[in-house]
Amino acid sequence: MISARKYLIQREIEAGTGAEIGLSVDDSGLFSAMRIWFSDLDERHGPVADLRPHGLRGHRVTLGFGNFAGATVAQIAKASQEDVALARALVASIPEGVDLDLGDHQDIANWQVSDGSFKLVAIIRHPEGTDPDTAITRTCREVIVPIMAAMAELIGYDVVEENTVEPVYEGEILESVVRRRERNPRNRLLCIRIHGEKCMVCGLEPKLIYGEGPGSIIEVHHLDALSLQAEPRSYDPAIDLVPLCPNCHRAVHTRRPVPLPIDELKAMLGRAT
Known part of the structure; x- marks a missing residue:
């Protein structure tokens, strides 16, 4: 029932x-x-x-x-x-x-x-x-x-921002917009429905390893550096958001202010294996 x-x-x-x-x-x-x-x-x-x-x-x-x-x-x-x-x-x-x-x-x-x-x-x-x-x-x-x-x-339901230890660099005027879009569960939902729950860099599918509950850890990454743009622009989750595992997502954001391109991180991973 x-x-x-x-x-x-x-x-x-x-x-x-x-x-x-x-x-x-x-x-x-x-x-x-x-x-x-x-x-x-x-x-x-x-x-x-x-x-x-x-x-x-x-x-x-x-x-x-x-x-x-x-x-x-x-x-x-x-x-x-x-x-x-x-x-x-x-x-x-x-x-x-x-x-x-x-x-x-x-x-x-x-x-x-x-x-x-x-x-x-x-x-x-x-x-x-x-x-x-x-x-x-x-x-x-x-x-x-x-x-x-x-x-x-x-x-217009917004997502409550959690405190983060990541610094907000001077000049990154829209970094909060990027974080909000990447953490927005509706963006995550649509990104996963389009691309699946497989990391675009390393190919990890967490649910195949950890199961339904713990495996729901895939994250979404915004491909464009919106934080560097003078004004907000519309975007398409089908082409602007990609699923990444937590490790690869953290790796792309090790470069600031412009994150590492997905293809460049893939090449790094290929050289390391």
């Missing part, structure tokens, strides 16, 4: 979106369902995902907006082009096997939230024999997380 996996669902979605999630269980029907929202907005004032069983081995996820979400929709309308592009890319990263319906006059490349009537429906089917925990985890990672991450990006 979906209700029995409440904390699994919450953990998966919070890890992928970088936002605190609220949930409620609906046991009024034959099968339990769950409503999911951003906890600081509550389910009346923001986007809400409704998760229900579908058929024998599937789930149906419906995203809509609460009855009093006008202020949130207005805030979404002010999202930057970069945020809109990232939100669309997150939804587009949902696997092709998932049935996705964005409603009339909306398509996967150019959808937008123009008012509170916006609705997105996704149906995912699981292979026969899939155990319930695996099925709900797959639904979260392949459907709910990218949908809610897209909403988080449009609304």
Whole structure:
């Protein structure tokens, strides 16, 4: 039952979106369902995902907006082009096997939230024999997380910066932007969905060695030295972000202010082996 996996669902979605999630269980029907929202907005004032069983081995996820979400929709309308592009890319990263319906006059490349009537429906089917925990985890990672991450990006949820021992050098006026983008779980999510969880330099796939939990240590690296640019610019996670293992990520940042190019680090690694 979906209700029995409440904390699994919450953990998966919070890890992928970088936002605190609220949930409620609906046991009024034959099968339990769950409503999911951003906890600081509550389910009346923001986007809400409704998760229900579908058929024998599937789930149906419906995203809509609460009855009093006008202020949130207005805030979404002010999202930057970069945020809109990232939100669309997150939804587009949902696997092709998932049935996705964005409603009339909306398509996967150019959808937008123009008012509170916006609705997105996704149906995912699981292979026969899939155990319930695996099925709900797959639904979260392949459907709910990218949908809610897209909403988080449009609304403007930022990532809380942790204290770092790395110095901020004079002249690196946008280093905080680089750190925020590299640490943003939504950027990480999209980077991994595009490139996989294999280090672009050494080829390490942590999950193959450490398993699902400890193996989730792959990091993302911004290829351009945004910290040296006079003004922010839009970027494309598909070409500007790459996955690196912690060792290689640390290695590229040993050169300052411009990090080592990926190809140069690969050449160093080749000479050392």
